Every structure is written in C-alpha cells, then in structure tokens.
Amino acid sequence: MLKLTDVTVKFGLFEALSHINLEVGEGELVVLLGANGAGKSTIFNTISGLNRPSKGDIRFFGNSVRGHSPDKMVKAGVVQCAEGKKLFSDMSVEENLMMGGFVHRGKRQQLKQSLTEVYDLFPILKDKREDPAGSLSGGQQQMVAIGRALMAKPKLIMMDEPSMGLAPLIVEQMFSIIQEINKSGTTVLLAEQNANAALKIADRGYVVENGVIVLQGKSEELFNDDAIRKAYIGA
Numbered sequence: 001m002l003k004l005t006d007v008t009v010k011f012g013l014f015e016a017l018s019h020i021n022l023e024v025g026e027g028e029l030v031v032l033l034g035a036n037g038a039g040k041s042t043i044f045n046t047i048s049g050l051n052r053p054s055k056g057d058i059r060f061f062g063n064s065v066r067g068h069s070p071d072k073m074v075k076a077g078v079v080q081c082a083e084g085k086k087l088f089s090d091m092s093v094e095e096n097l098m099m100g101g102f103v104h105r106g107k108r109q110q111l112k113q114s115l116t117e118v119y120d121l122f123p124i125l126k127d128k129r130e131d132p133a134g135s136l137s138g139g140q141q142q143m144v145a146i147g148r149a150l151m152a153k154p155k156l157i158m159m160d161e162p163s164m165g166l167a168p169l170i171v172e173q174m175f176s177i178i179q180e181i182n183k184s185g186t187t188v189l190l191a192e193q194n195a196n197a198a199l200k201i202a203d204r205g206y207v208v209e210n211g212v213i214v215l216q217g218k219s220e221e222l223f224n225d226d227a228i229r230k231a232y233i234g235a
C-alpha cells in the first residue's frame, strides 16, 4: 500500500533522514520505534507531504506521491494525527471533529455517518460534544485528535505518539482503541516510544535511530531482541 524507497530528507545541510526504505501493507499495523529526535515525525511529515524528500520515492498503491501537497495526500487517503494533538481548543469537540471531514464537505450524509462512527468508538466525546476541546482531559483530547483524523475516512492513518503524556490506564485503553481501528479496516502506521505497548498490538516494526532504520522485523522478533529490550523496553 505504502512504500518508501531510499528516501532522504534534508533541512539545510542537516540530513534528518537517510535512505529510508519502509513498507506498509494494506490492513497492517506497523510501528516506528525510536527515541526523541530519531526522525519518526520527519518520516510522517514526509509521507503526508509536509516535507519534500531530496532523494528517493514514495508510492501509495503503486503510484508515486512524492512531492504531493498535504491536502492531495489527505484526498488520496493518507491522514496524519499529529503529536501534541493540535486541536482548536476554543472550538467545541464536534466542531473539531467536523474540521477533519473537510475533504468530504458537501457529502452531508457521509459526514453524519462518520460522526456517528467516531461517537461509537469514543462515547465520552458524544457526551462532551458541545464542550470546548481545550477543557477536556489529555486522554479525551487525544481521542478528539484520532476522531478528527478518522472523519477524513483514511485508508492509512498515521499516529504520532498517541500515548504521550497519558496515565498508564488510559494508555492501555488508547492502544486497544488503535487496535480496534485497525481491525475495522484502517491501515495504521504508529510512531511510539512506548515500545512495550506498541509491539503488543503491531504486526511489524521499524527502529529509527539518527534518521536511519537500524532494525526491522515482526513484532515478536523485535520484542525478543536483546538490544530493543535494553533500549526501549527496559528489561
């Protein structure tokens, strides 16, 4: 479904990503592991069209999407759910969700249906639909961010650190919701520092260090890898 071949991204002279080869199959849940600053967000921003690779190619369903604008990528079905949520905090929960459906404006029936699906997934958001998004707890704001991305009806959803700053119990719920989103047919690319929780739900993973993919494999393989355990799981 998505294939990055030899993708290199530079910011001035600094090479933030070097020769990235990465693949996500339809229906998969794939995780990118890596410390702060490793390059996970840069990979996402490059796929979603915010960064332009200086080298390499990005294919989505076999077609090159290198250099496509972010809105073109959203229309193609690639939607990013940004780190730090980036909600419109003074706007209501429902207004924030509706912003995510912008590419489908005009299709009122579809938007209504998508909103129902988001509220089924996150019932608490229905109760709080008229509240300002900024008044919600961290976990609920994360739900709004994911719900907003789902409103675009993505084929591939990219989630950047969805567990960041959440209490352990909420993290567990968040990962089971991500798994549910994947099981209901949306392909998921997840960036996480919480390797333990992420590898439990992922099919495969890549480890990013200093802009380079240093390791890849099935989740069980990565989970049992000594170096991974030491660096990311702490056991």
Ligand code: ATP
Pocket (backbone or CB within 6 Å): 011, 014, 016, 034, 035, 036, 037, 038, 039, 040, 041, 042, 043, 083, 161
């Ligand atoms: P984090 O979880 O902290 O976001 P990350 O793995 O997602 O970490 P990136 O944000 O992708 O890491 O950053 C990778 C490297 O690229 C870092 O050294 C960062 O400082 C640098 N970088 C990212 N964006 C830019 C930019 N727009 N201009 C210059 N350097 C950048």
